[in-house]
Amino acid sequence: MHKKVTFGGFAFPLVLLLPQLAITFVFFLWPAAQALYQSVLRQDAFGLRTTFVGLDNFARLLNDPSYLASFKVTLVFSTSVTLTGLAVALLLACMADRVIKGSGAYKTLLIIPYAVAPAVAGVLWYFLFNPSIGILAYLVRGLGYNWNHQISGTDAMILVVIASVWKQISYNFLFFLAGLQAIPKSLIEAAAIDGAGPWKRFTSIIFPLLSPTTFFLLVVNVVYAFFETFGVIHATTSGGPGQATTILVYKVFTDGFVALNLGSSAAQSVILMLIVVLLTAVQFRYIERRVQY
Amino acid sequence: MADIAIRNVVKRYGDTQVIHGISIDIAAGELIVIVGPSGCGKSTLLRMVAGLEVITEGEISIGGRVVNRLEPKDRNIAMVFQNYALYPHMSVFDNMAYGLKIAGRPKGEINERVQKAARMLELSELLDRRPRQLSGGQRQRVAMGRAIVRNPAVFLFDEPLSNLDAKLRVQMRLEIKQLQRSLATTSLYVTHDQVEAMTLADRLVVMNQGVAEQIDTPLEIYERPASTFVASFIGSPSMNFLPGEVDGDGTSIALAQGPRLRAMGQALGQHGGRSITLGVRPEHLAMVPEGEEDFHLQVGVVETLGADILVHGKLVEAGAAARQAKGEGGSGIIAARLPGSARVLEGERLPLKVASGLLHLFDPESGKRLVEV
Numbered sequence: 001m002h003k004k005v006t007f008g009g010f011a012f013p014l015v016l017l018l019p020q021l022a023i024t025f026v027f028f029l030w031p032a033a034q035a036l037y038q039s040v041l042r043q044d045a046f047g048l049r050t051t052f053v054g055l056d057n058f059a060r061l062l063n064d065p066s067y068l069a070s071f072k073v074t075l076v077f078s079t080s081v082t083l084t085g086l087a088v089a090l091l092l093a094c095m096a097d098r099v100i101k102g103s104g105a106y107k108t109l110l111i112i113p114y115a116v117a118p119a120v121a122g123v124l125w126y127f128l129f130n131p132s133i134g135i136l137a138y139l140v141r142g143l144g145y146n147w148n149h150q151i152s153g154t155d156a157m158i159l160v161v162i163a164s165v166w167k168q169i170s171y172n173f174l175f176f177l178a179g180l181q182a183i184p185k186s187l188i189e190a191a192a193i194d195g196a197g198p199w200k201r202f203t204s205i206i207f208p209l210l211s212p213t214t215f216f217l218l219v220v221n222v223v224y225a226f227f228e229t230f231g232v233i234h235a236t237t238s239g240g241p242g243q244a245t246t247i248l249v250y251k252v253f254t255d256g257f258v259a260l261n262l263g264s265s266a267a268q269s270v271i272l273m274l275i276v277v278l279l280t281a282v283q284f285r286y287i288e289r290r291v292q293y
Numbered sequence: 294m295a296d297i298a299i300r301n302v303v304k305r306y307g308d309t310q311v312i313h314g315i316s317i318d319i320a321a322g323e324l325i326v327i328v329g330p331s332g333c334g335k336s337t338l339l340r341m342v343a344g345l346e347v348i349t350e351g352e353i354s355i356g357g358r359v360v361n362r363l364e365p366k367d368r369n370i371a372m373v374f375q376n377y378a379l380y381p382h383m384s385v386f387d388n389m390a391y392g393l394k395i396a397g398r399p400k401g402e403i404n405e406r407v408q409k410a411a412r413m414l415e416l417s418e419l420l421d422r423r424p425r426q427l428s429g430g431q432r433q434r435v436a437m438g439r440a441i442v443r444n445p446a447v448f449l450f451d452e453p454l455s456n457l458d459a460k461l462r463v464q465m466r467l468e469i470k471q472l473q474r475s476l477a478t479t480s481l482y483v484t485h486d487q488v489e490a491m492t493l494a495d496r497l498v499v500m501n502q503g504v505a506e507q508i509d510t511p512l513e514i515y516e517r518p519a520s521t522f523v524a525s526f527i528g529s530p531s532m533n534f535l536p537g538e539v540d541g542d543g544t545s546i547a548l549a550q551g552p553r554l555r556a557m558g559q560a561l562g563q564h565g566g567r568s569i570t571l572g573v574r575p576e577h578l579a580m581v582p583e584g585e586e587d588f589h590l591q592v593g594v595v596e597t598l599g600a601d602i603l604v605h606g607k608l609v610e611a612g613a614a615a616r617q618a619k620g621e622g623g624s625g626i627i628a629a630r631l632p633g634s635a636r637v638l639e640g641e642r643l644p645l646k647v648a649s650g651l652l653h654l655f656d657p658e659s660g661k662r663l664v665e666v
């Protein structure tokens with residue numbers, strides 16, 4: 001049993017909570033309320049008149065083929081980023097788990113990408129895959145494929161997926177490694193004695209025991225792909241060519257701040273907010289039950 | 294069922310050598326217990342038999358086949374781990390069936406074998422549970438069940454009972470022995486508990502710092518320990534050790550504390566004049582009427598066990614007044630195990646006699662056994 005420390009009264013706890021509440025209010029509640037408010041308004045082209053239009057912004061969005069296309073792009077993008085990111089990180093973690101000599105250096109190197117700013121990561125991959133000067137573009141061309149992400153939508157998508165995955169790999173790696181190291185070695189040994197080869201041990205023992213970690217990372221990565229890849233996309237493809245890499249968040253930005261269609265942009269933010277709420281709900285529900293196998 | 298031969302096995306981790314050339318021949322169906330203090334290399338030896346550690350030097354063969362280069366799964370063994378190592382995400386049934394499923398046995402056969410093992414271990418009611426829903430003793434049984442369903446040639450146990458409470462440990466000890474007897478599967482059992490070792494073993498391997506000090510039946514090891522280490526490790530409370538010297542003619546032993554013991558039975562002629570370490574087990578000291586004693590015990594502490602009492606005290610010379618032990622004479626603190634009916638007071642001087650023929654002589658330098666007296 002450990003003893004709970006309690007504060008009496010109302011004022012003192014409030015004072016303690018105040019900094020956090022202030023941050024939440026200024027950086028979350030206020031902008032969220034603004035977005036909600038904006039999403040039911042429409043401004044004329046010169047920003048002189050603002051009219052109340054109800055849910056019209058939403059209705060237009062859902063009938064707008066470019067918005068629906070962006071939904072599809074987001075789906076492809078976030079699925080690819082999440083699955084590739086998890087798979088590669090898991091592979092690296094499994095290998096790091098087996099390394100004994102020099103594991104410190106290996107792990108440190110794998111954690112570096114996390115310290116790189118998204119825009120820098122984007123620029124890095126932009127140059128590596130640059131059709132005229134990029135070394136990787138050159139190598140790919142050597143394999144007989146004419147890489148050009150400035151023209152081909154597929155190439156552009158692959159590029160932003162690679163850059164985004166690379167940026168997130170460290171995070172996933174750390175969690176997977178911690179998860180792997182939490183599995184008692186004797187379980188693996190018992191399975192080896194029971195006749196399971198390495199692959200069988202992975203699929204029947206290690207992977208199931210990692211499932212709480214995997215699920216947690218799944219949610220985190222989906223959220224990452226949805227919202228935090230803005231910098232990477234902005235620095236590499238700017239959502240192009242055409243709309244090939246314009247994910248929902250990027251569209252909020254282009255419609256609102258480039259095209260200055262504030263009402264529509266706000267409505268898109270509200271939809272995104274709902275998606276976050278949904279994902280968070282899933283995550284919380286899950287975390288409550290995660291101790292169970 | 295298979296015999297195991299361990300030949301000159303050495304284990305090194307980098308520059309540290311932890312096993313220094315051990316050889317053991319184990320007959321088919323035998324239950325061998327490896328016992329020794331913590332860190333002496335028991336687990337390492339067992340894990341080399343299992344194939345979980347690389348054998349640095351030497352050779353291990355199971356059923357006449359050298360297994361040095363074989364994977365654990367190809368050695369036809371089963372192992373019970375100290376922490377049981379049950380798969381937490383599988384039911385008891387699946388835990389036991391795992392190996393059979395991997396071996397690709399038909400469903401009906403798997404079901405039959407698991408059910409049979411479960412009946413034997415009284416787990417039939419628990420087959421649908423997860424390991425975390427079981428008590429320690431039940432988990433232990435599941436671990437046993439997982440080992441026996443595969444019907445391996447060899448069982449390996451690494452301190453399987455050390456996580457259980459004392460009562461359950463005694464019960465499971467008996468069950469393991471019965472199970473081993475009925476299955477007649479060659480078994481290697483590691484423990485640091487000497488009672489467990491004595492009660493279970495057909496033969497006992499007493500290990501110390503990576504060396505097998507003695508390999509013999511429990512009784513033989515108790516009666517004729519090969520070294521002071523074995524003598525002090527097996528038997529509870531430990532054997533008393535007293536420094537002394539054999540007389541020139543080999544008829545008596547002069548203890549450093551003063552008392553002189555007649556050498557009973559065998560003559561000690563060959564050891565005449567040499568210094569020795571005398572070993573006497575606490576249970577081989579008896580209270581005798583004043584005048585017949587070999588020496589007196591200045592009683593310090595009395596522990597009551599019920600059937601017996603343990604008397605701890607300092608040795609003093611027979612008859613004569615207590616005198617200071619000589620500098621090199623050791624502490625002279627000894628223990629005696631007397632019948633529970635004996636009335637002994639703390640501070641009393643107790644006349645004690647050594648049971649004849651149950652003395653042990655060791656070389657004080659090497660600790661090796663010299664001869665029985």
Ligand SMILES: Nc1ncnc2c1ncn2[C@@H]1O[C@H](COP(=O)(O)OP(=O)(O)OP(=O)(O)O)[C@@H](O)[C@H]1O
Nearest residue numbers: 306309311329330331332333334335336337338485
């Ligand atoms: N991976 C390793 N690297 C270096 N030394 C090791 C390694 N594993 C074990 N040792 C050493 O080998 C020796 C024997 O270890 P082992 O686990 O066999 O002891 P044990 O007899 O089973 O002890 P216990 O009763 O505590 O389980 C110990 O001194 C230990 O420090």
Ligand SMILES: [Mg+2]
Nearest residue numbers: 335336337451
């Ligand atoms: Mg051990």
